[in-house]
Amino acid sequence: MAKIVHRRKVQPSAQELIEGILNKDKVALSRAITMVESTNSAHLEKANEIITGCLPYANQSVRIGITGVPGVGKSTFIEAFGSYLTSIGKKVAVLAVDPSSTISHGSILGDKTRMEELVKDENAYIRPSASGETLGGVARKTRETIILCEAAGFDTVIIETVGVGQSETAVHSMVDFFLLLKISGAGDELQGIKRGIMEMADAIVINKADGDNIAKAKLAKTEFNRALHLFPAKSSGWVPTASTCSAYEKTGIDEVWKTISNYFELVKSNHYFENKRQEQSLYWMMETINEQLKQRFYQHPDIAEMLMTTQQEVLQNKRSPFAAAQHLLGHYFKKE
Amino acid sequence: MAKIVHRRKVQPSAQELIEGILNKDKVALSRAITMVESTNSAHLEKANEIITGCLPYANQSVRIGITGVPGVGKSTFIEAFGSYLTSIGKKVAVLAVDPSSTISHGSILGDKTRMEELVKDENAYIRPSASGETLGGVARKTRETIILCEAAGFDTVIIETVGVGQSETAVHSMVDFFLLLKISGAGDELQGIKRGIMEMADAIVINKADGDNIAKAKLAKTEFNRALHLFPAKSSGWVPTASTCSAYEKTGIDEVWKTISNYFELVKSNHYFENKRQEQSLYWMMETINEQLKQRFYQHPDIAEMLMTTQQEVLQNKRSPFAAAQHLLGHYFKKE
Numbered sequence: 001m002a003k004i005v006h007r008r009k010v011q012p013s014a015q016e017l018i019e020g021i022l023n024k025d026k027v028a029l030s031r032a033i034t035m036v037e038s039t040n041s042a043h044l045e046k047a048n049e050i051i052t053g054c055l056p057y058a059n060q061s062v063r064i065g066i067t068g069v070p071g072v073g074k075s076t077f078i079e080a081f082g083s084y085l086t087s088i089g090k091k092v093a094v095l096a097v098d099p100s101s102t103i104s105h106g107s108i109l110g111d112k113t114r115m116e117e118l119v120k121d122e123n124a125y126i127r128p129s130a131s132g133e134t135l136g137g138v139a140r141k142t143r144e145t146i147i148l149c150e151a152a153g154f155d156t157v158i159i160e161t162v163g164v165g166q167s168e169t170a171v172h173s174m175v176d177f178f179l180l181l182k183i184s185g186a187g188d189e190l191q192g193i194k195r196g197i198m199e200m201a202d203a204i205v206i207n208k209a210d211g212d213n214i215a216k217a218k219l220a221k222t223e224f225n226r227a228l229h230l231f232p233a234k235s236s237g238w239v240p241t242a243s244t245c246s247a248y249e250k251t252g253i254d255e256v257w258k259t260i261s262n263y264f265e266l267v268k269s270n271h272y273f274e275n276k277r278q279e280q281s282l283y284w285m286m287e288t289i290n291e292q293l294k295q296r297f298y299q300h301p302d303i304a305e306m307l308m309t310t311q312q313e314v315l316q317n318k319r320s321p322f323a324a325a326q327h328l329l330g331h332y333f334k335k336e
Numbered sequence: 337m338a339k340i341v342h343r344r345k346v347q348p349s350a351q352e353l354i355e356g357i358l359n360k361d362k363v364a365l366s367r368a369i370t371m372v373e374s375t376n377s378a379h380l381e382k383a384n385e386i387i388t389g390c391l392p393y394a395n396q397s398v399r400i401g402i403t404g405v406p407g408v409g410k411s412t413f414i415e416a417f418g419s420y421l422t423s424i425g426k427k428v429a430v431l432a433v434d435p436s437s438t439i440s441h442g443s444i445l446g447d448k449t450r451m452e453e454l455v456k457d458e459n460a461y462i463r464p465s466a467s468g469e470t471l472g473g474v475a476r477k478t479r480e481t482i483i484l485c486e487a488a489g490f491d492t493v494i495i496e497t498v499g500v501g502q503s504e505t506a507v508h509s510m511v512d513f514f515l516l517l518k519i520s521g522a523g524d525e526l527q528g529i530k531r532g533i534m535e536m537a538d539a540i541v542i543n544k545a546d547g548d549n550i551a552k553a554k555l556a557k558t559e560f561n562r563a564l565h566l567f568p569a570k571s572s573g574w575v576p577t578a579s580t581c582s583a584y585e586k587t588g589i590d591e592v593w594k595t596i597s598n599y600f601e602l603v604k605s606n607h608y609f610e611n612k613r614q615e616q617s618l619y620w621m622m623e624t625i626n627e628q629l630k631q632r633f634y635q636h637p638d639i640a641e642m643l644m645t646t647q648q649e650v651l652q653n654k655r656s657p658f659a660a661a662q663h664l665l666g667h668y669f670k671k672e
Contacts, residue, residue, distance in 0.1 A: 048656075048658075048659050048662070051656045051658075051659065052654075052655065052656065052659065055653045055654070055655075055656060056653055058653070059653065140658055143657070143658070144656060144658060147656065196532045196535045196536070197568075198535065198566070198567060198568070199532045199534065199535055200532070223562070223566060224566065226559070226562065226563070227562070227563035227566050230534070230559060230560065230563050231534060232533075232534070278651055281650050281651060281657050282647060282650060282651070282657070283657075284657035284658070284661075285646075285647070285650055285657040285658075285660045285661050286661075288657060288658050288661035288662075289630075289633065289661045289664060289665060290626070290629075290630060292661070292665055293626075293629040293630065293633055293665075294625075294626060294629065296669075297625065297629055310621075311618060311621070314617050314618060314621055315614055315617060315618070317391045317392055317394070317395065318388075318391070319388065319391075320384075320387045320388065320391060320480060320483065321479070321617050321618070321619075321620035321621040321624060322384075322387075322476055322479070322480060322620070322621075322624050323384050323387065323388065324621045325620075325621050325622075325624035325625045325628070326384070326624075328625060329625060329628055329629075333632075
């Protein structure tokens with residue numbers, strides 16, 4: 001017995017974690033994700049080994065992005081939606097991309113107690129947003145976590161984002177289907193949802209269609225359906241739709257899933273699905289390269305020192321933006 | 337006489353071109369723009385000198401972006417709109433951002449004969465899109481051309497883009513007001529306008545509201561006005577509107593200008609105007625840096641050689657996008 005306890009304290013090897021993940025062991029999965037999220041450079045190598053080992057078993061899930069401003073009921077919706085999915089035999093992983101989650105502002109997953117049912121569900125796995133200072137870093141970690149969850153047998157991956165910053169574009173680039181959650185009436189327009197998100201959405205779901213709200217929600221649905229047909233056609237061939245639900249009363253949830261299933265049927269038959277996934281993979285490779293080239297540039301001590309002055313010269317029309325860029329780049333390439 | 341001819345063959349100096357531009361000489365302006373567009377590195381230095389000389393006199397115009405897919409009548413609209421503006425005393429420069437214009441596909445300005453009236457108008461200046469292989473390059477040249485036109489006394493700068501590619505985002509980042517030109521009925525949805533453009537627009541103008549088309553155009557206007565209020569609020573405080581016009585019959589053109597004038601009145605009083613311009617200047621500085629860091633990376637002979645294989649490994653799930661990026665970056669930073 002003492003021997004076992006002792007063994008447990010030894011950090012499992014990458015190979016052991018891979019085996020654990022493939023055996024659908026949630027503890028191994030969580031430990032591997034912790035490696036992926038670590039900023040320790042020794043962990044980075046181990047994380048890469050785990051991911052490489054899991055990659056051949058990944059990619060078998062559907063990836064659904066869910067966004068909406070605080071107050072639309074995202075946590076209640078994901079609780080209801082996730083529970084519905086496990087009830088029809090799905091294995092559901094819920095992740096989040098929220099660079100602000102360190103201060104736990106707006107992130108539903110920062111407060112797991114709001115998803116009591118799903119947390120206890122053995123066919124669900126909930127992981128809060130990775131912490132990190134840059135969206136790029138958080139997004140990268142989430143993207144690799146998707147791979148690990150898929151290798152662990154989760155066939156439906158839900159990625160939640162808070163809907164007010166740059167995160168939606170990042171999430172949009174890592175999911176197959178993008179769902180915008182709204183409520184009827186005023187309020188959510190005022191809460192600063194980013195422009196352009198509506199046109200990214202594959203479905204708009206109007207939540208809180210219950211009690212006195214039903215008529216208003218139905219009206220909003222009609223309005224959105226009318227507006228959606230004015231948007232340019234999507235290259236997926238999919239025509240986005242609006243629907244209503246009450247996550248609280250658990251109504252309309254099955255319809256959301258039906259819409260999503262129809263979408264996957266379409267994009268798998270017209271090959272948009274695999275094309276988009278391939279594009280997304282290359283996009284993330286390029287994006288990572290791009291981020292690191294920039295980081296190295298801006299963290300160069302000389303650039304860090306020159307930047308403020310040069311920006312001021314641009315703002316005072318003493319240098320054109322292009323000449324200012326040349327000025328900094330010239331210095332950087334000479335020094336490197 | 338012979339002496340004068342001889343003198344004319346000597347290339348004017350940067351200082352002479354600056355003086356010419358400030359004296360509102362269109363020949364000097366055209367020559368300076370040619371310097372800005374040149375790929376010759378000796379010209380680059382001269383171009384920078386000219387721009388630096390013009391910068392203190394720039395920034396006094398309103399910059400209007402106009403987009404719409406081929407077939408909506410952009411050239412006729414700009415002809416009518418530009419002529420209207422000169423008739424009320426404006427000095428109008430018309431530029432284009434269209435990386436594909438070398439093959440003259442879709443660019444209205446490739447075919448100046450379509451804007452007969454404006455071409456002859458002494459208070460108008462029309463310059464086709466700079467040629468170039470990358471959007472970044474073309475966009476940079478256009479942005480610097482705006483500065484030269486403003487220094488030459490043009491108080492209204494119109495930038496036209498074809499509306500089907502990435503160019504709209506670039507144009508959106510260099511103008512104060514963004515106008516989307518459409519026609520009623522089917523057709524233009526099918527012509528591949530990029531999603532997200534509608535949410536960028538400050539106004540939607542439905543052209544060809546003439547003859548049998550009037551009723552359909554009015555209906556489209558109503559539908560768009562209904563849809564536009566569903567969009568999230570703009571940080572400018574401006575509420576985009578839809579209107580109709582007939583560029584052919586020159587009706588509704590004054591209303592478009594009235595809308596634009598109202599916009600400028602609003603954003604100048606709430607200081608959004610100058611804040612956005614400052615943001616745009618810094619954006620273009622960063623964007624230029626970013627472009628050149630990437631260019632240097634991808635043009636490195638080792639990277640060019642490794643890239644294809646690495647991409648294949650990503651697509652075959654042998655490397656994760658992140659590991660692939662690390663692989664290429666590791667090699668690049670070691671070699672540089």
